[in-house]
Amino acid sequence: MSKVFLSDQYLEETDVLIVNFSDGSTQAYDLTQQIPNQIKSAIPLENYLLELEFSNGEKKHYNLSNRLMGVFAFLADMEEFRKLRLIQDGKAIAWDYQGETFDLWVDGLYFHSYPING
Numbered sequence: 001m002s003k004v005f006l007s008d009q010y011l012e013e014t015d016v017l018i019v020n021f022s023d024g025s026t027q028a029y030d031l032t033q034q035i036p037n038q039i040k041s042a043i044p045l046e047n048y049l050l051e052l053e054f055s056n057g058e059k060k061h062y063n064l065s066n067r068l069m070g071v072f073a074f075l076a077d078m079e080e081f082r083k084l085r086l087i088q089d090g091k092a093i094a095w096d097y098q099g100e101t102f103d104l105w106v107d108g109l110y111f112h113s114y115p116i117n118g
Helices: 070-076 104-110
Strands: 005-011 016-021 026-029 039-044 049-054 059-063 085-087 092-097 100-105
Touching: 039 085, 039 092, 049 104, 070 092, 070 100, 100 104
Parallel strands: none
Antiparallel strands: 005 016, 016 026, 039 049, 049 059, 085 092, 092 100
16 A cells, blocks of 8 residues: 555744654755745546646655545545546536535645655
């Protein structure tokens, strides 16, 4: 299975966000630098993996498998998972379920995903 986001830690004195993944890898982000403000495409793959392309051209994977509880429990049904759409001019992805919209926004997706080739 692909790695999943575990936790993050903001280092206020350096404006760095450290993100930890289940395979022991980490990713550091300099929060003084501009981050993508738009998702150009979002493709649902097998095993609750999303292939995301951001406005800066980066392509990353976001693994949703550890979020299939609570409000996102309905996404355990792969048919529902595949029904994602971009909303707010690419600022978020969303699923509609039982008259409600459930969304994930670009910044969280960007920080908690990992490069496809890494």
